[in-house]
Amino acid sequence: MPWGSGVAFAAAAEPIATNPAAQNSDPIQNGAAAGAGVGAVVGAITGLPGILAFGVGALLSVPLGAITGAIGGAVIGAIVGAVAPDVVPQVLP
Numbered sequence: 001m002p003w004g005s006g007v008a009f010a011a012a013a014e015p016i017a018t019n020p021a022a023q024n025s026d027p028i029q030n031g032a033a034a035g036a037g038v039g040a041v042v043g044a045i046t047g048l049p050g051i052l053a054f055g056v057g058a059l060l061s062v063p064l065g066a067i068t069g070a071i072g073g074a075v076i077g078a079i080v081g082a083v084a085p086d087v088v089p090q091v092l093p
Contacts, residue, residue, distance in 0.1 A: 027085035
């Protein structure tokens with residue numbers, strides 16, 4: 001088929017390889033850890049306006065936002081790892 005003919009070619013789907021010898025090959029635990037990390041960062045960022053609006057008295061807004069964000073992110077990440085384990089990367093040695 002010549003280039004520019006308007007026909008698209010799709011690559012053949014390959015099975016997803018897992019490595020049982022990986023440092024941690026459990027997608028639920030890896031999803032929970034990734035979700036907790038992202039949730040902590042997002043929670044801390046959303047807590048910053050509390051300091052800017054209310055001053056030093058609201059210093060707890062950042063760590064409390066990070067903690068609650070991490071808990072929520074871990075729950076969501078674990079659910080994603082259980083429902084769609086192929087989207088959660090493994091922790092390789």
